[in-house]
Amino acid sequence: MEDSILAVAAGRAVVARNSMFLSVFELFKIGIGPSSSHTMGPMTAASRFLQDVKDGAWRRTADGTVTHIGVRLHGSLAHTGVGHGSDRAVILGLAGYTPVTVDPDAVEAVVAEVAATRRVRPPGHPAYGFDPAVDLVLDKTTPLPGHANGMSFRAYDQTGGLLLERIYYSIGGGFVVSDEELHLARSNRAPLAERRDVLFPFRTAADMLAMAAASGLSIAQMKRVNEEAWMSRADLDAGLDAIWQAMSHCIDRGLTQGGVMPGGLKVKRRARALHDRLVEDARQNRVNPLLANDWLSIYAMAVNEENAAGGRVVTAPTNGAAGVMPAVLRYWQHFHAEADQNSIREFLLTAAAIGGIIKANASISGAEVGCQGEVGSAAAMAAAGLAAVLGGSPEQVENAAEIALEHHLGMTCDPIGGLVQVPCIERNALGAVKAVTAASLALKGDGTHFVPLDVAVETMRQTGMDMSEKYKETSLGGLAVNFVEC
Numbered sequence: 001m002e003d004s005i006l007a008v009a010a011g012r013a014v015v016a017r018n019s020m021f022l023s024v025f026e027l028f029k030i031g032i033g034p035s036s037s038h039t040m041g042p043m044t045a046a047s048r049f050l051q052d053v054k055d056g057a058w059r060r061t062a063d064g065t066v067t068h069i070g071v072r073l074h075g076s077l078a079h080t081g082v083g084h085g086s087d088r089a090v091i092l093g094l095a096g097y098t099p100v101t102v103d104p105d106a107v108e109a110v111v112a113e114v115a116a117t118r119r120v121r122p123p124g125h126p127a128y129g130f131d132p133a134v135d136l137v138l139d140k141t142t143p144l145p146g147h148a149n150g151m152s153f154r155a156y157d158q159t160g161g162l163l164l165e166r167i168y169y170s171i172g173g174g175f176v177v178s179d180e181e182l183h184l185a186r187s188n189r190a191p192l193a194e195r196r197d198v199l200f201p202f203r204t205a206a207d208m209l210a211m212a213a214a215s216g217l218s219i220a221q222m223k224r225v226n227e228e229a230w231m232s233r234a235d236l237d238a239g240l241d242a243i244w245q246a247m248s249h250c251i252d253r254g255l256t257q258g259g260v261m262p263g264g265l266k267v268k269r270r271a272r273a274l275h276d277r278l279v280e281d282a283r284q285n286r287v288n289p290l291l292a293n294d295w296l297s298i299y300a301m302a303v304n305e306e307n308a309a310g311g312r313v314v315t316a317p318t319n320g321a322a323g324v325m326p327a328v329l330r331y332w333q334h335f336h337a338e339a340d341q342n343s344i345r346e347f348l349l350t351a352a353a354i355g356g357i358i359k360a361n362a363s364i365s366g367a368e369v370g371c372q373g374e375v376g377s378a379a380a381m382a383a384a385g386l387a388a389v390l391g392g393s394p395e396q397v398e399n400a401a402e403i404a405l406e407h408h409l410g411m412t413c414d415p416i417g418g419l420v421q422v423p424c425i426e427r428n429a430l431g432a433v434k435a436v437t438a439a440s441l442a443l444k445g446d447g448t449h450f451v452p453l454d455v456a457v458e459t460m461r462q463t464g465m466d467m468s469e470k471y472k473e474t475s476l477g478g479l480a481v482n483f484v485e486c
Contacts, residue, residue, distance in 0.1 A: 021198045021201070021226060022352075022355075022356040022359060022360070023227060023230070023352075024223070024227060024239075024240070024243075024348060024349060024352035025239055025243075026175075027173065027315070027316075027317055027352050027355045027356065027359070028243045028314050028315060028316055028317075028348070028352065029099065029100075029173070029174045029314065029315045030099070030100055030242070030243070030246045030312065030313075030314050031099030031100060031174060031312075031313065031314075031315065031319070032099055032102060032104050032107075032310055032311065032312055032313065033085075033306065033307035033308060033309065033310045033311055033313050033319050033322075033420065034084055034085055034307050034308050034309075034310060034319060034320075034419070034420040035084040035085070035086075035318075035319050035320060035420055036172065036173050036174040036315045036317075036318040036319040036320070036322075037149050037170045037171070037172050037173070037174070037318065037319075037365055037366070037367060037473075038076070038077060038080065038081065038084030038085070038086045038089070038149070038170070038473075039084055039085045039086060039088075039089045039099075039310075039319065040089070040099040040170075040174040040315070040319065041089075041149060041170025041171075041174055041175070041176050042073070042077065042086045042089040042090045042093065042151060042170060043089040043090070043092050043093035043097065043098060043099055043102070044093065044098065044099065044170075044174065044176045045090075045093065045151050045153070045168035045170065045176045046071070046089075046090050046092075046093025046094045046153070047093050047096075047097075047098055048166075048168065048176065048178075049069075049093075049094075049153040049155075049166055049168070050093075050094065050096070050122050050125060052164065052166060053066050053069075053125070053155050053164060054124065054125060056164070058163070058164050062163055062164070064157040064161065064163050065157060065158070066128060066155040066156070066157065066163055066164070067128065067129055067156065067157055067158045068128060068129040068130070068135075068155070068156040068157075068158075068160075069094060069120070069128045069129070069130045069135065069153070069154065069155055069156070070130075070135045070136075070137075070153075070154045070156065071090050071094075071135065071136050071137070071151065071152070071153050071154070072136075072137045072138075072139050072151070072152045073086055073087070073090070073136075073137070073138050073139065073150075073151055074139050074142060074143050074144045074150040074151065074152070075143040075144060075147070075148040075149060075150050075367070075474075076148040076149050076367040076472065076473045076474050077138075077148075077149050077150065077151060077170070078138040078139050078140040079140055079418065079473075079474040079475060079476065080415065080418030080473060080474060080475050081138050081418075082138070082418065083263060083415070083417050083418025083419040083420075083475070084418060084419075084420065085310065087132065087136055087138070088107065088111050090136060090151075091110070091111050091114050091115075091120070091130075091132055091136070092107065092110060092111070094114075094120040094122065094128070094130060095110055095114060095120045095121065095122055096120075096121075096122030096123045096124075096125075097110070099174065104310050104311050104312055107310060111132075114130065114132060115131075115132055115133070118130065118131040128155075144167060144169070144179075146167070146169050146179055146182045146183075147169035147170075147171055147182065147365075147367070147368065148365075148367040148368060148469070148472060148473070148474075149169055149170040149171065149172075149365070149367050150167065150168075150169050151167065151168045151169070151170070152165060152166070152167050153165070153166050153167075153168070166178065167179040169182055171363075171365055171368070172317075172318060172359075172363060172364040172365025172366070172367070172368060172373065172374075173315045173317045173318045173359070173364045173365070174315050174318075174319075197229065198225075198226040198229055199222075199225050199226060199229065200215070200217075200222040200223075200225060200226055202222070202353075202357070203357065203360050203361070204357060204361065204454050205354075205357055205398050205401075205402075205452060205453040205454045205457075206452065206454055208222070208353065208357065208394070208398070209394055209395060209398060212394040213394070218346075218350075218388065218394060219349075219350050219353050219354075219384070219388060219394050219397055220345075220346040220347075220349040220350045220353070220388055222353070223349040223350070223352060223353045224236070224349055227349075237345060240344070240345045240348050240349070241341065241344075241345075243314055243348060244329065244344050244348065246312065246313075246314050247303070247314050247316070247325070247326035247329065248326065248329075248330065249312070250302070250303050250306050250307075250311065250312060250313050250314070250322075250326065251299050251302050251303055251326055251327075251330055252302075253302075253306055253311065254269075254271050254272075254301070254302025254303055254304075254305050254306040254311075255271055255272055255275045255298070255302045256272060257269055257271075257272060257305065257306070257309070258272050258273070261305060261308045261309050261419075261421055262308075262309060262310070263308070263417060263419040263421065264417065264419075265416065265417050265419055265421055265422065267308075267419075267421045267422060267425075269305045270301060270305075271298050271301040271302035271305055272302075274294070274297075274298045274301070275298050275302070278291075278294055278295065278298065292331065292335060292436070293433050295330075295331060295334060295335075296327050296328070296331050296429065296432040296433050296436060297327075297426075297429035297430075297432065297433065298429075299323070299326060299327035299330045299331065299432070300323035300324060300326070300327035300425075300428040300429040300431070300432045301323065301425050301426070301428070301429050302323070303322050303323035303326050303327065303428070304322060304323040304420070304424060304425040304428045305425060307319050307320075307322050307323070307420060308419065308420050308421045308424075308425065314326070316351075316378055316381070317355045317358075317359070317364045317374075317377055317378060317381065318364055318365075318366070318374045318377075318378075319420065320366055320371070320374045320375070320413075320420050320424055321371075321374040321375045321377065321378035321428060321431065322378075322428070323425075323428035323429070323431075323432065324375060324378035324379055324381075324382050324428050324431040324432045324435060325351060325378055325381060325382045325385070327382075327428070327429070327432035328382040328383075328385065328386055328432050328435050328436060329344060329347060329382075329385070331386075331432070331436060332344075332347065332386060332389060336390075339389070343389040344389075346385075346388055346389055347385035347386065347388065347389050348385065350384050350385045350387075350388040350389075350397060351381035351382060351384055351385040352381075353384075354380055354381045354384040354385075354397075354401045354453075355377060355380075355381045357453070357454075357457065358373075358377045358380065358381075358405075358457055358460075359377075361454070361457045361458065361461065362457045362458070362460045362461035362464070363460075363461065363464060364377045366413035366472065366473040367413070367472050367473040367474075368464060368472065369460060369461065369463070369464025369465075369467065369472070370410075370411055370412045370413045370463075370464055370467050370471055370472050370473075371408075371411040371412060371413040371424075371427065372405075372408045372409055372410060372411040372460050372463065372464065373460065373464060374413065375408060375411065375427050375428060375431040376404070376405050376408030376409065376411060376431075376460065377405070378428075378431055378435075379404040379405065379408060379431040379432070379434050379435040379438070380400075380401040380402070380404040380405040380408075380435075380438075380453075381401070382404070382431075382432065382435035382436075383400040383401055383403065383404035383434075383435040383436070383438040383439045383442070384397045384398070384400050384401040384404075384439075386400070386435065386436060386439040387399075387400035387401075387438075387439040387442050387443055390439065390443055391443075392439070392442065392443050392447075393447050394447075395446070395447025395448070396442045396443055396445070396446075396447045397442070398447070398452075398453050399442040399445065399447055399448075399449045399453075400438045400439045400441075400442035400443070401438075401453050402449065402451060402452065402453040402456050403437075403438035403441055403442060403449075404434055404435050404438035404439075405453070405456045405457065405460065406451060406456045407434060407438075408431070408434070409456070409459055409460055409463055410463055410467075411427075412467065412471035412472070412477075412478050413471060413472055413473040414470075414471055414475065414477055414478030414479045414480045415473070415475055415479075415480060416475070416479055416480050416483055417475065417480070418475045418480075422479065422483075423479055
């Protein structure tokens with residue numbers, strides 16, 4: 001079947017020049033916790049700044065040698081940076097690490113060394129002066145205009161003269177853009193590096209359904225065709241398998257860990273104990289009418305407990321919502337005998353198509369639109385993926401995504417103590433349950449429904465714009481301030 005997809009596409013689709021294309025591997029990134037926007041983003045921004053320091057165009061017009069670096073975190077990054085590990089992420093990035101390459105078990109030693117020596121020594125660079133206690137500032141009073149997650153990096157010479165300044169924004173899901181790139185994107189003049197030719201350039205769900213009807217292909221098949229314009233089928237499948245392997249390993253590790261999560265709230269890990277109880281119930285043949293929901297919840301909690309502890313996770317589409325999709329995928333394996341590697345790839349490709357639509361038209365950033373953009377998007381993606389592997393039509397898949405997203409609209413992002421623990425961990429469990437329920441409801445219909453997915457996505461965007469900043473990952477409202485009074 002797969003061998004015929006490109007032939008069908010070539011005969012029925014039109015190549016779109018300069019269309020926007022978001023790869024499945026841009027949406028699903030392997031990194032570390034606890035936050036894609038607040039941890040992975042700042043680490044990536046620091047890496048980008050080092051690259052610019054080394055060989056940026058500024059060197060053609062400026063004299064001087066960089067000897068010292070300073071960083072300021074603004075907006076949401078400043079308010080919840082310590083709880084999300086943003087400060088440590090900057091240190092790691094300036095030390096030469098990326099979210100993919102850093103060993104979670106080595107983080108403490110790297111941070112301690114930089115603090116003690118007051119220097120960073122990234123590979124391929126000289127040592128730069130950098131004292132985290134002085135040179136890393138959490139500026140809670142001066143938000144940058146482009147996005148709530150703003151960062152400014154500066155490079156100085158030995159006299160303290162400013163040689164280079166760059167501003168970056170972490171826009172959710174580990175994506176990082178410069179201030180210039182953000183301006184170009186918002187003016188519909190995306191950088192040329194982001195303009196790619198694809199056979200199915202759907203930006204909206206309506207376009208996606210129209211192209212599916214015209215081509216006779218599923219959503220996953222169209223997404224596959226787009227991906228294979230840029231890589232071989234073998235590389236695509238290997239990459240998808242690696243994504244699922246990382247997700248699955250995260251579940252397995254989370255089910256073996258106990259104790260208290262870091263950060264000061266003294267929240268206990270619960271996934272292992274709940275897992276052991278379910279295993280014992282099965283051994284004793286105890287009837288459990290909520291069995292599927294319980295397993296879904298435990299799988300999701302295992303991932304998000306790992307994320308909260310700074311472990312290896314996959315953005316799906318963010319770290320804060322990283323447990324929803326792995327939980328639904330493991331549920332698919334657990335309760336459905338027909339689950340195999342090809343169905344997992346189909347699930348991931350379908351989910352990525354829906355995630356790309358949401359990101360293109362609204363946001364996946366909690367700092368921009370609240371948790372509806374994180375767990376809500378994750379639930380929509382997971383619902384779509386599950387509906388697809390259960391045999392749903394493109395219309396039923398779109399319906400599943402809409403149901404899941406619609407019933408997360410208005411959800412705030414108000415983490416207690418700025419930590420991705422309460423309410424985030426349980427919120428992922430409920431998001432997974434909603435995703436499975438949404439897929440089930442959609443599959444019981446014929447795909448026709450009242451509210452289109454595009455309307456739900458636009459509603460999420462508008463709701464996020466209207467939402468007070470207190471409820472968008474600043475820990476200045478909601479549970480973050482009220483739980484103390486309870």
